[in-house]
Amino acid sequence: MAISTFSSLLRYRKWAKSNWLVASLGLLLIVFSLSFFLDLTSDSVPFVDHNPPIASPSDLVKLKLSSKAKERGAFCLDGSLPGYHFSKGSGSGTKSWLIHLEGGSWCNTIASCSARAMTRLGSSKYFEHEVSFQGVLSSDPSQNPDFFNWNRVKVRYCDGASFAGRPEAEFKNETRLFFRGQLIWEAIIDELLSMGMSNAKQGILTGCSAGGLASLIHCDYFRDHLPKDAFVKCVSDGGFFLNVPDVLGNPTMRSFYRDVVKLQGLDKSLDQKCVARTEPSKCMFPQEFVNNIRTPLFLLNAAYDYWQIQHVLVPASADLDKSWAKCRLNIKECDDEQMKVLHGNV
Template sequence: MAIPRLRSAIQWRRWAKSDCAIAAVGFAFIMLVLSFYLDFTSDPGSSVDRASPTASPDNLVKLTLSSKAKERGAFCLDGSLPGYHFQKGFGSGSGNWILHIEGGGWCNTAASCNSRAMTKLGSSKYFEREVPFGGILSSDPSQNPDFFDWNRVKIRYCDGTSFAGQPEAESKNQTRLFFRGQLIWEAIMEELISLGMWGAKQAFLTGCSAGGLAALIHCDNFKDLLPKDASVKCLVDGGFFLDELDVLKNPTMGSFYHDVVYLQSVAKSLDKNCIAKMEPSKCMFPKEIVKNVKTPVFLVNPAYDFWQIQNVLVPPIADPDQSWARCRLNIKECDAAQIKVLHGFRSSLLDALKEFQQKKDNGMFINSCFVHCQTWMSVTWHSPTSPRINNKTIAETVSDWYFDREAVKLIDCPYPCNPTCYNMDFTVS
């Protein structure tokens, strides 16, 4: 790792300032046409049961390929340069930074990583040259009241390990793939610091799904890179993945993470205290990671996360008779027995959150919706029809926590009690 070099660069810039004054065997389309995520299934498409917002040309943000990546050897799976989209802050927000890491599952074999390398989740050759900034990255104060004028960055995801892969793993698999997730993280951080993040007054590292897991893995490092007097916090959206048995009592997710960790030597990027106590792949699960994170963290997570229901609880291999076929695609199609199983999965989530909940600086918004990520779209982040708990949107709740207006640990009542939910429906073509 080249963190010492990065820290030296940061220290030099601080001195200069004072001196001068997921998962992956197939592809899944998740929400709208803004992004897609790899998972263990091959769902051809999805639709939602509400109207979705469209992007306008004036909120499109251009892609930047990292200028620091080549010298660091930080490459996407196919060897292309990683990238990000940056929109400069203004007014009172010009000294503040918010970063959002996009999601996209993981690859657990050389073959699945090779397939991924031929998509935008493994190669910048396929990145959109412009993307809309919505939700937590929106520049519209009506959609994003507290962060609209900050410096806003969307970090593209192209390594398949939540930015935790290590190059030392490349030789053992005898492939032409690049396992450089950790180096990508370091290169992009160095670049953003050179763009002004070294002087941040307030900073917020966020991410969705596998990007949320990346935000959690790198949360303390993010804080260490910034001024000691800066207010630095992290947010994990739809990224609290459970180490649960599927409905046939098989450890589908645990086995998958085991393969991910060993394929790309991810253990080197995980918490050393955890690695010393248990099998390394266990340390990739958020329940274990949060035990050692010192920086304040906020979790936005649905209790009925459709990605986890479809891939952790009821992966296709665990439903040979197709009895879950409709339910796993639309929670409204579940029968009473299936709803009971889903309530049990919710209970497992709440049990896994008990230790996290005890830390006074942490926050939570755990709603009862059949959805996955909720912060990157304005319709779920902050709009007249957004999901609410205690009559507050996710944006309002997160802001109350970030700015220390109040302690926030909200847990919704069980499905179907919340009429404000934005529920996905994959049964509509």
């Protein structure tokens, strides 16, 4: 259901500005159908599937470490080479490309980035050698009728800054961490261009959670590096993080993003029109820069994003008396007053 809805939205080649309002209203009808973009490593609370599908061999796609990364100085946090999984298109899909950016939160301190560098979210040493392509990445036409034969790519996330960190920030680093998310992004895009994406007729850039934010940050870059006559769109799944205070009135998420931007030097990777008018960390919030994106864009977010409830609106630091303990973990446990707070009606 969600895949067909997604496909119908992307099927239109050109949208008038009035159509965006229609798309926004349509969003409310599908916000609870997020499973079409399966990203089991997103920064959301882990989803437990008690009846997981058994992947067929055709859906297992091998890891490829970037051949251009070393010469570009593009490294994961620990200095290992970044990588991606690539399934080659066929038939009518040979000139169509779908790029999916993996999610997995961010690191905002030397300590948290050092810990991350010892996991698959900071080092390719821990990447799976094969991953299952399902949902819009699947090669099964019954599961993925519109994109099954496209060139499909899953880019692994190992920088901790939504593919936007800059090496200039490394002088602050005494533990030999590499802040090179922007270079990873550029190196892998260059590699895919050399593999045939430079002749693309259609292109979709998408991502989940932190990868969904990355798809917004890099949307116009993606558009500008594909042929001018190609139909290109960006889809952010769960990447619209809110710039709002927590229940105690503290700017928890804004402070966190400020630390990420300062530590990893993101200011040059963020929307420059936004950076010119406000504090760079605010430009991590899509509400501050989404109107500057030139490429057709579709935003997909849950009406109740439980990651944002637990980490933005009601972080543990804002619930010292545990009055939100049940509500923040399960919205069905929220009382009327708590729901008013979540709705912003206080």
